[in-house]
Amino acid sequence: MRQYKTISVQKQEVAKIYCNGCGKLIPKDQHGNFEEVLHIQKEWGYLSKRDGEIHIIDLCQSCYEKWINTFPISPVINKNKK
Numbered sequence: 448m449r450q451y452k453t454i455s456v457q458k459q460e461v462a463k464i465y466c467n468g469c470g471k472l473i474p475k476d477q478h479g480n481f482e483e484v485l486h487i488q489k490e491w492g493y494l495s496k497r498d499g500e501i502h503i504i505d506l507c508q509s510c511y512e513k514w515i516n517t518f519p520i521s522p523v524i525n526k527n528k529k
Contacts, residue, residue: 468510485511 464473464481473481485506491497506514515522 466507
C-alpha cells in the first residue's frame with residue numbers, strides 16, 4: 448500500500464515584461480497571455496569583449512519595427528504555411 452503526502456514546489460513564472468526599448472509594460476490578454484515580444488538571450492563567448500556575460504532583452508512590436516528599420520540589410524521574413 449502506498450501512502451502519499453502533499454508537497455509544495457516553488458516555481459518561477461513571468462509576472463511582468465517591460466520593453467527594453469521604450470520601457471512600456473507588455474499587456475496581457477483576457478487569458479493571461481502576454482502580447483507578442485521579441486525575446487533575446489545571448490551568452491557571450493570567449494572571443495568577445497563580454498566573455499561570460501548573459502544579456503537578456505525583450506522588445507515590444509513597435510520597438511522591434513523601429514530597430515529593424517535601422518538595419519542596412521533587412522531580416523529574412525518567412526511566413527508559416529498552415
